[in-house]
Amino acid sequence: MKSQIPLSRLLLSCLLMLSLSACSRKENIRLPVEREKFVKAYADVAALDNQFQPGTPQRDSLFAARVDSVLHANGLTREQFQKTINVLNASPQAWEPILKDVLRKLQEKQKAAKGN
Known part of the structure:
Protein backbone atom coordinates (compact mmCIF):
# COMPACT_ATOMS: atom_id res chain seq x y z
CA MET A 1 0.00 0.00 0.00
CA LYS A 2 2.78 2.46 0.85
CA SER A 3 4.32 2.16 -2.60
CA GLN A 4 1.01 3.08 -4.27
CA ILE A 5 0.72 6.42 -2.52
CA PRO A 6 3.94 7.87 -3.95
CA LEU A 7 3.13 6.33 -7.35
CA SER A 8 -0.30 7.95 -7.40
CA ARG A 9 1.25 11.28 -6.40
CA LEU A 10 3.81 10.87 -9.15
CA LEU A 11 1.08 10.12 -11.70
CA LEU A 12 -0.94 13.06 -10.48
CA SER A 13 2.11 15.30 -10.76
CA CYS A 14 2.81 14.04 -14.27
CA LEU A 15 -0.79 14.65 -15.33
CA LEU A 16 -0.64 18.14 -13.90
CA MET A 17 2.61 18.88 -15.74
CA LEU A 18 1.18 17.52 -19.00
CA SER A 19 -1.95 19.61 -18.68
CA LEU A 20 0.10 22.73 -17.92
CA SER A 21 2.36 22.14 -20.89
CA ALA A 22 -0.68 21.59 -23.10
CA CYS A 23 -2.06 24.93 -21.93
CA SER A 24 1.15 26.72 -22.78
CA ARG A 25 1.37 25.04 -26.18
CA LYS A 26 -2.05 26.30 -27.22
CA GLU A 27 -0.88 29.89 -27.01
CA ASN A 28 2.47 29.26 -28.70
CA ILE A 29 1.09 27.56 -31.77
CA ARG A 30 3.16 28.30 -34.85
Missing part, protein backbone atom coordinates in the same frame (compact mmCIF):
# COMPACT_ATOMS: atom_id res chain seq x y z
CA LEU A 31 1.12 29.92 -37.59
CA PRO A 32 2.09 29.78 -41.28
CA VAL A 33 1.81 33.59 -41.49
CA GLU A 34 2.46 36.49 -39.12
CA ARG A 35 -0.19 36.57 -36.40
CA GLU A 36 -0.96 40.29 -36.72
CA LYS A 37 -1.24 40.02 -40.50
CA PHE A 38 -3.69 37.12 -40.16
CA VAL A 39 -5.74 38.93 -37.49
CA LYS A 40 -6.08 42.03 -39.68
CA ALA A 41 -7.01 39.98 -42.75
CA TYR A 42 -9.52 37.89 -40.79
CA ALA A 43 -11.13 41.05 -39.38
CA ASP A 44 -11.29 42.58 -42.86
CA VAL A 45 -12.90 39.43 -44.30
CA ALA A 46 -15.38 39.31 -41.40
CA ALA A 47 -16.33 42.95 -42.02
CA LEU A 48 -16.68 42.21 -45.72
CA ASP A 49 -18.86 39.20 -44.97
CA ASN A 50 -21.14 41.46 -42.96
CA GLN A 51 -21.59 43.77 -45.96
CA PHE A 52 -22.84 41.06 -48.32
CA GLN A 53 -26.28 39.49 -48.04
CA PRO A 54 -26.00 35.69 -47.82
CA GLY A 55 -27.93 33.78 -50.44
CA THR A 56 -27.92 36.42 -53.17
CA PRO A 57 -26.72 35.27 -56.60
CA GLN A 58 -24.05 37.95 -56.95
CA ARG A 59 -22.62 37.26 -53.50
CA ASP A 60 -20.58 34.22 -54.46
CA SER A 61 -18.45 35.61 -57.29
CA LEU A 62 -18.32 39.20 -56.05
CA PHE A 63 -17.58 38.15 -52.48
CA ALA A 64 -14.80 35.78 -53.61
CA ALA A 65 -13.21 38.55 -55.68
CA ARG A 66 -13.43 40.99 -52.77
CA VAL A 67 -11.93 38.43 -50.35
CA ASP A 68 -9.01 37.89 -52.72
CA SER A 69 -8.55 41.67 -52.92
CA VAL A 70 -8.62 42.03 -49.11
CA LEU A 71 -6.15 39.18 -48.68
CA HIS A 72 -3.84 40.67 -51.31
CA ALA A 73 -4.00 44.07 -49.56
CA ASN A 74 -2.92 42.31 -46.36
CA GLY A 75 -0.06 40.53 -48.13
CA LEU A 76 -1.67 37.08 -48.06
CA THR A 77 -2.84 34.56 -50.59
CA ARG A 78 -6.04 32.58 -50.21
CA GLU A 79 -3.90 29.46 -49.71
CA GLN A 80 -1.91 31.04 -46.85
CA PHE A 81 -5.09 32.30 -45.24
CA GLN A 82 -6.79 28.89 -45.49
CA LYS A 83 -3.69 27.06 -44.27
CA THR A 84 -3.60 29.30 -41.18
CA ILE A 85 -7.27 28.59 -40.53
CA ASN A 86 -6.58 24.85 -40.85
CA VAL A 87 -3.70 25.08 -38.34
CA LEU A 88 -5.96 26.92 -35.89
CA ASN A 89 -8.78 24.43 -36.45
CA ALA A 90 -6.41 21.61 -35.52
CA SER A 91 -5.94 23.31 -32.13
CA PRO A 92 -9.30 25.00 -31.42
CA GLN A 93 -8.19 26.53 -28.12
CA ALA A 94 -5.66 28.58 -30.12
CA TRP A 95 -8.56 30.43 -31.74
CA GLU A 96 -9.49 32.22 -28.50
CA PRO A 97 -6.68 34.81 -28.42
CA ILE A 98 -6.90 35.25 -32.20
CA LEU A 99 -10.64 35.91 -32.09
CA LYS A 100 -10.21 38.35 -29.21
CA ASP A 101 -7.79 40.32 -31.37
CA VAL A 102 -10.14 40.10 -34.37
CA LEU A 103 -12.99 41.42 -32.23
CA ARG A 104 -10.77 44.27 -31.04
CA LYS A 105 -9.92 45.14 -34.67
CA LEU A 106 -13.60 45.08 -35.65
CA GLN A 107 -14.48 47.36 -32.74
CA GLU A 108 -11.72 49.76 -33.80
CA LYS A 109 -13.12 49.77 -37.36
CA GLN A 110 -16.61 50.43 -36.03
CA LYS A 111 -15.41 53.35 -33.88
CA ALA A 112 -13.47 54.79 -36.82
CA ALA A 113 -16.53 54.53 -39.07
CA LYS A 114 -18.70 56.33 -36.51
CA GLY A 115 -16.08 59.04 -36.15
CA ASN A 116 -16.17 59.86 -39.88
